[in-house]
Amino acid sequence: MCQHLPKLEGLYLSWNELSGNIPSSMGKCSNLKNLSLSYNQFMGIIPRSIGNLTQLQELYLGFNNLEGQIPEEIGNLLGLELLSIKAINGLIGQIPTSIFNISSLKTIDLSNNSLSGNLPPITNAPKLEILLLWGNKLSGNIPNSISNASMLQILDLAYNLFSGPIPKMLGSLRQLEWFQIYENNLITGSATDHEWTFLSSLTNCRNLRRIDVSGNPLSGVLPTYIGNLSKYLQYFYASNCELQGIIPMEIGNLSNMLALELGYNKLSGFIPTSIGGLRNLQGLGLSSNKLGGPISESLCALERLYNLFLGLNKLHGSIPSCLGDISTLRYLELDSNKLSSTIPSNLWNLKDILEIDLSSKHLHNSHAIDVGNLRSLLKLNLSRNLLTGDILSTFGDLQTLVSLDLSNNILHGHIPELFGGLICLEFLDLSNNNLSGVIPKSLEKLLYLKILQLSYNRLNGGIPSLLGNLQGIRRLEVKNNYFTGTIPKTLVNMSNLEILVLGYNQLSGQVPSSIFKLSSLKIIGLSSNSLSGSLPNNMCQLLPKLEGLYLGLNE
Template identity: 80%
Template structure:
């Protein structure tokens, strides 16, 4: 039988073998590995390496339907797994395609072991984290597709090692930093797609030297700098070049014309300057050209007319682009889309502009300076679906031939200098969905009735013209899809058709400023609460629909809450009916200020403007609304002080001003509004004392002043508030005692005084709050005991006194039988039942007794030793004294967030001592059988152990009802976490080093003392790793001390299944062989990543 030290020597040589690679490695295998280990090595070696890599991959990802978990089974051939393709001859994995399988997790490094892989496609999943460097080992890879994930970090330079890759697609991730120059090494690259990331810096000039490139997509990043002048010199095969939505500057290189095979070019949304080079006309293969949203200047070159295969031309939003539209553009018969809007183009349109555009579907020329007539030949663009000529200087009439564009869906002709009438022929456009002919003062006559027969129409905008006549009585009868109707500022007359209000789809109507007879003039209630209505105007525009309500002289209620109307309240709100009583406009996305003119509506009883984005001050004119009973302005951005003018609201019952930015003091005169039932000023920046006048509001039901900076000059006396249901003064700066007068509030349901600086005791009179359901006093400086009389509060459902200085027994009867431990945590000296996580109450122990410090070390010193004293034992000669209070502070009251783990006899917490030292604190659960003995065993076992590979005990804290060990903190956790983590796994050198450390530690335990120490529970979770990944054996709670050659019989087995020696589990016999067996199991697990309970070992 080999001695245990064999393992140590073997692993040391094994590490050397790895570093000197294969020759030495094979020699060591032959010389040193025992037969059992050789058998295991052969078993692992015979496993298909591809299968092993994919099983590791499966273990590290999750999917909602567990597709891989059900399909990827070790019992079936890897070549039959979903998403896996194998070579015909060698049966090695050559392709892995898991696209769009909703998989989550990090990409594990094991994929780098698929050495025959040609294609890896993980696109359209939820992979995150960095790319593992092991993927750089896939030297046969041709396709790497990782688009549409959540990968981050920089694009690694080792991608340049994948020299056979043809497609590199990593679009739509979160990659940052620069594009690595090493990509130039991928000499056969055909597709490079890094769009929709967060890349920065310049585009590496080396990319433009990869002559095999056909597609370059770098759109939607933050790339800067200029394009190389010779960028197309080495790109003869380039077909797609997308750099849109970046921060590129400089000129468009004139050498662009040398990319002779280019089909798609997008430089859209950058900061490019200079002119559009004429050489672009040499790109005769071009199908799509996007140059818009840049800082270019000059004219559109005539040479663009050479692009006879062009289908999409988009040069928009360039204000310095002037001159005429080249007529040659209108000769490109392949064009389907022309977008030249938002420039400064001038001149007239060719009379035969549609003669050679049979495929044109979209023509956007709006927002330019075009003049002249609309060509009548426009009708020859027979496939046109979208036509926009708005915001130009076009003259003449609307040609009848437009009625021949029967495919048209959208027609914009507004904001021009046209004249005449809207022609009846527009009624021929039976597929039209949007008609916008607005702001043309020369447009007269009636609205053609044929327009109202176009059943596909969703939007009609004919406002701000000079149209006259009446509207057809059945105007909405044939418009089943109509959503928006704008006819304002015309000269329309007659009655508003009644069926307009029967439309089930109509969302917006604007008939303002016509001569129509108002059928709404008798309207009293307008209630369009909680719909999806919008104003149709910009967010900073006034509510224009208010103007149409000014004639409703009997209007008493406006209820528009819950609609995303946006915009601002207009000043002509003053023109609304003086009979208006109720104004509901909360949650409407309102912006701007509340107009002072609201004070003109003197009969208002209710104003609800909460949950908007209103800013500015609260208008003082509101104080003049003497009849107002409810004022709701919560959840806005209102600032300034609370005006004393509000004190004039003598009939006010509800005042909601919470969740704003109000500052200053609370006006004491609010206490004079004796009608107040609800006062909410919470979540502002108020900083005064609380006016004592508020405590005189005898009929008030709710007061909420929480989350401010309020303080008090005297104790708060609420004895007069006999009707109060809810009082919330939390999160302020209140001090002093809680007066017993609170007990008189027999109607009080909710009381929150938390997060203040209150001190003194909890009043006994609280037991008189017979209606109380909610009581929160946490985070104060309250002392004394919790009155047992509070058990009488039958309706109390929530109680919290945590973070105070309370002591004594926690009441246990009545409502207190249901409160959790969090209700009492972090107090001075509360005691009670174990479920509340406080010490038990012991009548025979004085409540102020001190903890007995370092009990275990005193026991240890009673035993003599002949071992030499080393330097690092000096700290044990005078162990540091530490108290329960210091340990509590170090762990924030043994807070759960500081817990590192738990075991059979207690919990381990991370703590920081007063000197800043980080430690691990093992707290024994003394309610567990054997905990006292376990504490003593650890002291006995470790009193003489000082070794770099064994966890060091710094000190301990021991009393009758509390025992803890203070240990060195190991920042890298335990070995189990590293072996079975999804994100990190030690390399083989680290694993060998760790196992050498453990071997040395066990050798020291067995042979480094006169009395051997047997650990009895060696397993990965008891092997801890410090910041340098040095292993330390810990947790000696079930250890044994043996004489020479001695064995012991353990009556209760506490070791861990799988790591426990067979003789220990079956007979309870303990010897050093038990630790050696456990070590062998860990050795296997460390190098196979298979737990002893894995199916791999099921038959052994």
């Protein structure tokens, strides 16, 4: 090809369906400055002859089916400014040390491969601005020589196997804007280093906009000088880092913060009221810690808040009613705390909210819960509370609802017939209440339903045969009620059923033999009824996944 096109400078073949090997003759295109072969189906190795393209400035080879190692000869491309070899699972071995001797490089993207070994010393990278190595199997320490890349703006080493301390030399990267090292095995420093001293060095990076150190066993405490980080900082993620101690009040100095995620740690103390001063905050994640005290009304000043995750803590007191005034709120999780108030009625005015989880042990309601305004709601969990009264028919207006959990309350009355309008519902749990009446036949319309749990109520009548229309259901539990009649033969249509629990009712007649043809069944619970019949001799062949069979106290 190059023999006929001796002056060719750019070859752009990305986003096609080209296959086969990259021809080694490509190395004869001596004037080539840009080679783009990404998003194809090339196989085999990267030819060493690539190193002959000494005029090359940009090289794109990602999103192919290549294998083997990155050839050391790429280090011969002394004019290269951009190197992108990403998303190739078959690319293995170490990163050639010669790559970091190319002084002209501005961008290196070797992300989402299977590269291993240590990160080579970065000896000569005066122009390097972007270094993307996430999603590999790189190990060892992050070398202090990374400070030689003084123009670095984006550094992403996430999803690797790096260990040892986070180097304090990072503070030399004065142009750094994006710093991600999440999901590694990094620590903060020595065994006696209880504060995150690497944050002290990052205060020198005055352009920082994003820090993500989540999923590293950093331990220690957040230092007060976290408030001295860049005034441009917008994202700070440090979840699942074994953090202890309190959240410093100084965190409120980060006035441009958009997302603060400190969940799944061991933080204690109160939620700082200074967080209410982060007026641009859109996401606050403090779930699964040991935070106590009340939920401060200062959070209601966060008028742009989109996510509020405070679940799995030790928060007590009441839910501030002013949370219902944050019209931007889409996700609200306050579950598994010690909150003991009534549920503020104006929460049901958040007409654009998508998910609400208030499952706890002590919340109650002063009047029936009316959720009819929540027309965008996808998930609602009010389980494990002290809720009373009827389930209003307005629940049937939530046509986008995917998951509804009202279990473990003191609700009474009937299951509304209008539940048949929940056409997107996949999960419905009304167990452990005082519900009475029959199962509405309208539930047959819930064609996406996968889990139906109605156990431990006072429901009666027969099990509707029309439930057999729910062919996608995987779990059907209605034990400890007052159901009568026979087990519908139509249950055989539930071809994906894994758990069937009908025990402790007043069912009679023979167990339909067709049930034993539901090959996905793992649990069958029919105990304490008045059922009769026999088990097929080849039951173990018919039900290869069966783990539990409960038939006691029958006829």
